[in-house]
Amino acid sequence: MGYVAVKGGTEAIDASLRRLQYDRLKGEKILEIETILATMKSLVDQVMSESSLYAPYLAALAIKQAEGSMEEAVFIMRAHRSTLPRLYYSETAETERMEVKRRISASFKDIPGGQLLGATTDYTHRLMDFDLLNESVEMNAEWLHEFAKEVMELKPDAEVKYFPKVVDYLRKEGLFKNYSMDETSPFDITKQSIQFPVPRSARLQTLTRGQTGAVTALGYASLRGYGQVHPTVGEVRVGEIPVLISHPHELDESPENHYYIGEIEVTEVESFVPVKVKNEQNVEQLEFEIGYGICYGQNETKAIAMSILDQCLEHPASSFPTHDEEFVLMHIDSVEATGFISHLKLPHYVTFQSKLDSVRQVKKGEEQG
Amino acid sequence: MNRQRRTKILIQGSPLLAKELADAILEHYKVIDIVLPRYGMTMVKMRETAKNSLFYIGEVLMTEAKVEVEGQAGIGMLMGMEDERARQLAIIDAAYKAELPQTIEWETRLLEMEQVLHRDKTKEQAALFKTKVTFETMDI
Numbered sequence: 001m002g003y004v005a006v007k008g009g010t011e012a013i014d015a016s017l018r019r020l021q022y023d024r025l026k027g028e029k030i031l032e033i034e035t036i037l038a039t040m041k042s043l044v045d046q047v048m049s050e051s052s053l054y055a056p057y058l059a060a061l062a063i064k065q066a067e068g069s070m071e072e073a074v075f076i077m078r079a080h081r082s083t084l085p086r087l088y089y090s091e092t093a094e095t096e097r098m099e100v101k102r103r104i105s106a107s108f109k110d111i112p113g114g115q116l117l118g119a120t121t122d123y124t125h126r127l128m129d130f131d132l133l134n135e136s137v138e139m140n141a142e143w144l145h146e147f148a149k150e151v152m153e154l155k156p157d158a159e160v161k162y163f164p165k166v167v168d169y170l171r172k173e174g175l176f177k178n179y180s181m182d183e184t185s186p187f188d189i190t191k192q193s194i195q196f197p198v199p200r201s202a203r204l205q206t207l208t209r210g211q212t213g214a215v216t217a218l219g220y221a222s223l224r225g226y227g228q229v230h231p232t233v234g235e236v237r238v239g240e241i242p243v244l245i246s247h248p249h250e251l252d253e254s255p256e257n258h259y260y261i262g263e264i265e266v267t268e269v270e271s272f273v274p275v276k277v278k279n280e281q282n283v284e285q286l287e288f289e290i291g292y293g294i295c296y297g298q299n300e301t302k303a304i305a306m307s308i309l310d311q312c313l314e315h316p317a318s319s320f321p322t323h324d325e326e327f328v329l330m331h332i333d334s335v336e337a338t339g340f341i342s343h344l345k346l347p348h349y350v351t352f353q354s355k356l357d358s359v360r361q362v363k364k365g366e367e368q369g
Numbered sequence: 370m371n372r373q374r375r376t377k378i379l380i381q382g383s384p385l386l387a388k389e390l391a392d393a394i395l396e397h398y399k400v401i402d403i404v405l406p407r408y409g410m411t412m413v414k415m416r417e418t419a420k421n422s423l424f425y426i427g428e429v430l431m432t433e434a435k436v437e438v439e440g441q442a443g444i445g446m447l448m449g450m451e452d453e454r455a456r457q458l459a460i461i462d463a464a465y466k467a468e469l470p471q472t473i474e475w476e477t478r479l480l481e482m483e484q485v486l487h488r489d490k491t492k493e494q495a496a497l498f499k500t501k502v503t504f505e506t507m508d509i
Binding site (some may be wrong): 052152154261 | 372373376380383408409411412414415418423424425427428430431446447448449488493497498499500
């Protein structure tokens with residue numbers, strides 16, 4: 001059976017689009033982009049991370065246009081991204097130069113530089129705050145004024161402090177394996193289709209732009225027994241790192257000659273995973289490996305889950321789905337997953353008709369038999 | 370002052386500074402636009418710390434402009450959609466390349482702004498350090 005062309009939906013589609021517009025406007029309220037940026041940071045961060053485009057203003061606009069739907073907002077951002085030229089590749093960004101806003105370790109209480117809680121919901125009661133129903137700009141301004149006054153009274157250090165990585169401290173002690181700097185050019189999944197097994201760079205790029213819920217679910221599945229990784233979080237750090245670009249034509253490629261174009265906020269996680277290895281005498285001993293997670297914005301759950309999956313995929317095991325590269329990497333992308341599921345609601349008249357015909361034939365055969 | 374330090378001050382500092390410096394050039398020299406401010410992306414390359422390998426974390430939205438001043442090309446670029454500032458940065462970049470006399474006077478202005486930024490940052494960090502945990506081991 002060939003395809004059957006049908007028409008007649010144009011007017012209904014136009015009316016549906018007007019209906020969509022009506023639904024967005026009927027409340028007669030306008031949400032400003034600045035309001036989204038100021039009050040919905042986690043949402044903006046997630047949209048930027050899953051769309052793989054760091055652009056807070058555009059992410060807020062996408063959220064407004066999508067009326068709060070994450071999958072729609074990410075789709076809009078990815079579509080917009082495809083209209084923009086890629087002008088440059090940055091110099092290698094290093095998280096050691098992060099201006100840390102938060103940094104904790106679940107492995108050691110005394111880490112060099114100390115544990116910095118920063119802003120976190122970890123210690124809130126998760127009780128509904130009914131006071132927010134009555135908050136006003138004036139009340140908030142007063143609170144901010146008091147806060148600023150407290151800050152003014154503080155005695156700052158002479159220099160801005162950068163925090164050493166917990167893992168470097170352990171590497172110096174010889175407790176973790178040292179790796180030399182690997183300068184291999186990364187694979188770019190936006191330029192080439194992936195083929196399994198994929199290089200580590202493609203795996204990390206896919207994981208970092210994965211859907212938060214999907215990455216978290218698979219990381220959780222590994223912890224519950226559908227995988228073999230149960231780590232201890234060595235360090236979670238949230239902060240800003242500079243983005244630098246070298247001059248496209250000048251010969252001087254020294255860092256001093258680079259352009260600084262701004263900073264990106266990221267969450268980075270190093271998870272410590274105990275593994276059994278055989279030493280030179282073929283005796284089994286315990287060693288630690290590191291699972292790595294990172295994403296745009298502050299999204300600690302996603303970064304921790306990514307670090308679990310990174311470690312799972314470093315050790316392929318066909319008996320566990322979370323250790324199967326194809327299973328993990330092919331199912332965590334927001335646009336691909338929601339797009340494929342959504343396509344099921346598009347017309348499938350011909351394919352379904354064909355299935356119906358088959359069932360009718362079988363039924364007819366049964367009656368005649 | 371080297372380019373990285375200069376562009377950091379001009380982007381992190383008050384937007385008025387870049388405008389003021391660019392205006393000083395526009396007043397005395399002919400500025401030819403090579404590339405008008407345009408939006409594009411930069412792919413950010415990162416080093417992961419588990420195995421020290423490189424990967425791409427994603428792209429950032431940026432604005433870029435290119436101008437020519439006294440036969441020297443300058444590039445202005447920064448994150449976000451910032452048409453005016455990208456052109457101003459390009460003019461300043463070209464002025465430094467052409468070694469225009471104004472750039473010598475700018476040194477003090479840039480250093481002053483750098484100090485303001487440094488003061489703000491250390492203050493912010495002092496406030497942040499209030500969330501630093503002081504552990505006490507309990508006797509049980």
